[in-house]
Amino acid sequence: AGFFYFPMDETLVRAAVDLSARPYVHFKADLGTADVGQFPPGLTEDFCRAFSSSLGATLHLEVLYGSSDHHKIEAIFKALARALKEACSQEAGCQGKLPTTKGELG
Numbered sequence: 001a002g003f004f005y006f007p008m009d010e011t012l013v014r015a016a017v018d019l020s021a022r023p024y025v026h027f028k029a030d031l032g033t034a035d036v037g038q039f040p041p042g043l044t045e046d047f048c049r050a051f052s053s054s055l056g057a058t059l060h061l062e063v064l065y066g067s068s069d070h071h072k073i074e075a076i077f078k079a080l081a082r083a084l085k086e087a088c089s090q091e092a093g094c095q096g097k098l099p100t101t102k103g104e105l106g
Helices: 042-055 069-088
Strands: 002-008 011-018 024-028 058-065 098-100 103-105
Touching: 002 069, 011 069, 024 042, 042 058, 042 069, 058 069
Parallel strands: 024 058
Antiparallel strands: 002 011, 011 058, 098 103
């Protein structure tokens, strides 16, 4: 499992990941409907759900606060990446297996 808090200017996002082979997403982000550049904000949650399902991972993603949708979306993806990096890291004594709260994936 891994987690990360990612600050981006006025925004703070928390991400937690468990490589459990059990896809689940808790997604909490107050995003508007206006495109950010050419990206529709609603696709952020859709991407996270598809990613969780394909990876077989439990994801908890929350924008704790912020005002810019651009910063919120960017911080969600960066927090997810850093939490995933932590979840994939090998811990001493794990003998080459990835840590998970449901046992070990190897």
